[in-house]
Amino acid sequence: MSxxxxxxxxxxxxxxxxxxxxxxxxxxxxxxxxxxxxxxxLGRNGSGKSTLAKLLCMINLPDSGRLEVDGIxxxxxxxxxxxxxxxxxxxxxxxxxxxxxxxxxxxxxxVAFGPxxxxxxxxxxxxxVDGALEAVGMSEYARHSASRLSGGQKQRVAIxxxxxxxxxxxxxxxxxxxxxxxxxxxVMKNILRLxxxxxxxxxxxxxxxxxxxxADRVIVIDNGGIIMDGRPSEVFSEVDKMWEAGLDVPQTTxxxxxxxxAGLDVPKDIFDPAxxxxxxxxxxxxxxxxx
Amino acid sequence: xxxxxxxxxAEFRGVxxxxxxxIAYEKKAVRSVSLKIYGGCVTxxIGSTGSGKSTLIKMLNGxxxxxxxxxxVDGTNIWDKKVKIRDVRFKVGLVMQYPEYQLFDETVSExxxxxxxxxxxxxxxxxxxxxxxxKFSGLDPDLLEKSPFDISGGQKRRAALAGVIAMTPSLLVLxxxxxxxxxxxxxxxxxxxxxxxxxSGNSVVIVSHSMEDVAKYCDRLAVMNKGEIVxxxxxxxxxxxxxxxxDMGLDVPEITKVAEELARLGVDVGNDVYTVKYAxxxxxxxxxxxx
Numbered sequence: 001m002s003x004x005x006x007x008x009x010x011x012x013x014x015x016x017x018x019x020x021x022x023x024x025x026x027x028x029x030x031x032x033x034x035x036x037x038x039x040x041x042l043g044r045n046g047s048g049k050s051t052l053a054k055l056l057c058m059i060n061l062p063d064s065g066r067l068e069v070d071g072i073x074x075x076x077x078x079x080x081x082x083x084x085x086x087x088x089x090x091x092x093x094x095x096x097x098x099x100x101x102x103x104x105x106x107x108x109x110x111v112a113f114g115p116x117x118x119x120x121x122x123x124x125x126x127x128x129v130d131g132a133l134e135a136v137g138m139s140e141y142a143r144h145s146a147s148r149l150s151g152g153q154k155q156r157v158a159i160x161x162x163x164x165x166x167x168x169x170x171x172x173x174x175x176x177x178x179x180x181x182x183x184x185x186x187v188m189k190n191i192l193r194l195x196x197x198x199x200x201x202x203x204x205x206x207x208x209x210x211x212x213x214x215a216d217r218v219i220v221i222d223n224g225g226i227i228m229d230g231r232p233s234e235v236f237s238e239v240d241k242m243w244e245a246g247l248d249v250p251q252t253t254x255x256x257x258x259x260x261x262a263g264l265d266v267p268k269d270i271f272d273p274a275x276x277x278x279x280x281x282x283x284x285x286x287x288x289x290x291x
Numbered sequence: 292x293x294x295x296x297x298x299x300x301a302e303f304r305g306v307x308x309x310x311x312x313x314i315a316y317e318k319k320a321v322r323s324v325s326l327k328i329y330g331g332c333v334t335x336x337i338g339s340t341g342s343g344k345s346t347l348i349k350m351l352n353g354x355x356x357x358x359x360x361x362x363x364v365d366g367t368n369i370w371d372k373k374v375k376i377r378d379v380r381f382k383v384g385l386v387m388q389y390p391e392y393q394l395f396d397e398t399v400s401e402x403x404x405x406x407x408x409x410x411x412x413x414x415x416x417x418x419x420x421x422x423x424x425x426k427f428s429g430l431d432p433d434l435l436e437k438s439p440f441d442i443s444g445g446q447k448r449r450a451a452l453a454g455v456i457a458m459t460p461s462l463l464v465l466x467x468x469x470x471x472x473x474x475x476x477x478x479x480x481x482x483x484x485x486x487x488x489x490x491s492g493n494s495v496v497i498v499s500h501s502m503e504d505v506a507k508y509c510d511r512l513a514v515m516n517k518g519e520i521v522x523x524x525x526x527x528x529x530x531x532x533x534x535x536x537x538d539m540g541l542d543v544p545e546i547t548k549v550a551e552e553l554a555r556l557g558v559d560v561g562n563d564v565y566t567v568k569y570a571x572x573x574x575x576x577x578x579x580x581x582x
Binding site: 043044045046096150151152174177178179180181182183184185207209210243246247248250251252254255258259261262263264273274276277278280281284287289291 | 338339340341443444445470471472473474475476477500502503540541542544545546548549551552553555556557558567568570571574575578579580581
């Protein structure tokens with residue numbers, strides 16, 4: 001599998017007014033992201049998650065270290081502006097606030113905004129916009145006013161915007177944080193679909209542990225460095241470490257842990273409520289409990 | 292639970308409100324709502340986006356005047372000619388979403404003192420209130436003389452909360468107080484609000500989209516759908532209506548889903564499970580685990 005992102009010893013600081021006010025946010029971070037994978041990035045407020053997202057879509061460039069996006073080394077000394085534009089084209093971002101990322105008044109115009117700026121012929125734009133809106137289940141809203149959509153619908157329009165740009169990788173920076181339960185479910189369903197069916201690489205920054213449990217891989221950042229990296233089952237089984245990092249574990253993990261502490265032989269790594277119930281029943285039956 | 296249902300912090304009597312009355316964008320946001328908010332407890336208000344929650348809570352301190360019906364606070368109709376709406380705002384403290392954007396004064400302590408000063412409080416009493424409110428919201432005393440624009444996001448949120456608590460409102464109303472915070476931040480701010488309610492004996496209303504949070508911190512839940520209150524009961528009883536909640540675009544906590552699935556498999560843990568601790572205790576007790 002090819003790597004869409006390669007970061008080696010990447011560091012980044014925000015400049016203050018004086019050298020003392022300089023804040024080092026990311027410290028020598030190294031990791032690789034496989035093309036077509038789904039990675040969740042967790043970390044407390046101020047840990048450096050959003051700064052990392054901004055580096056990966058090249059809103060900022062690292063102060064030091066090596067960053068390669070889809071084969072283009074954007075930190076190379078003689079990198080050209082064209083090369084950076086080329087790399088930027090591959091990575092899209094969906095932000096937290098649904099009201100801060102819709103630029104047009106009509107839904108389909110908003111989705112067309114990106115491709116229009118790339119100078120793509122209008123027949124091709126039409127095809128892309130229709131396809132993108134269909135992919136997020138928003139076709140019937142194509143000619144609706146964007147301002148009257150729900151939060152979840154606006155986020156789906158933002159995702160369609162990224163799809164119409166034919167992004168290979170989409171970063172979701174707490175894109176479900178301001179949504180109600182149904183909105184969160186709609187957006188997560190769409191994220192999973194575009195990862196599994198379209199093979200788009202997904203990086204999901206979130207404070208919801210049950211969303212992170214759907215990923216193939218979870219990276220935990222604290223104090224500007226990676227402190228954990230593994231499958232959700234590996235990362236969430238470290239309950240104490242997650243709490244120390246200002247985080248949490250899914251409720252299923254916490255329940256299974258409590259039952260294990262009470263001597264019931266149940267696995268650690270179950271996140272789906274139905275599966276969780278099934279393993280509890282099986283373990284109770286094994287113990288000879290009457291059900 | 293010892294709920295003082297005699298004491299009533301506020302009451303809606305058949306209130307309705309319509310936005311843009313008489314024009315094409317007319318929207319009925321609140322439809323004949325009657326609801327008693329009990330004294331000495333934390334009440335959660337849940338409902339999907341656009342269900343009318345924000346409009347309803349704005350009626351509590353007179354920011355929105357109902358087209359019909361009465362709003363009673365501390366036994367008086369707040370729109371009675373003899374009542375000064377300003378006094379209602381000292382009794383009902385409203386903390387809006389992302390309140391950290393509303394800080395404005397030169398120092399954090401001046402900002403916190405703004406409310407009580409307007410109530411005519413000065414001197415030592417004012418100082419005492421500022422110090423106490425800062426303590427309740429977990430604000431570091433060293434930050435009190437700093438500019439509110441030079442402190443971190445988390446500290447700003449605490450400062451904004453302190454500014455409302457300093458007025459010692461008999462009813463504290465918070466719109467998504469934990470929005471955008473990491474799990475540790477959520478636990479901390481919600482824990483402090485719960486603590487404030489217990490120690491002061493005053494009442495608190497929390498609007499939230501997180502079913503897990505309201506399950507942990509609220510004694511009672513009011514559920515809004517399309518402008519109406521459709522369920523209002525103790526937290527465990529509300530979460531036993533899983534199907535209805537899902538139909539309204541809401542949900543139950545993950546742990547309640549596990550309990551529902553267990554029941555389907557014949558492992559009955561009761562239909563009042565909404566925290567992990569309780570679910571584990573029920574299973575351990577019922578099946579004699581841990582022995």
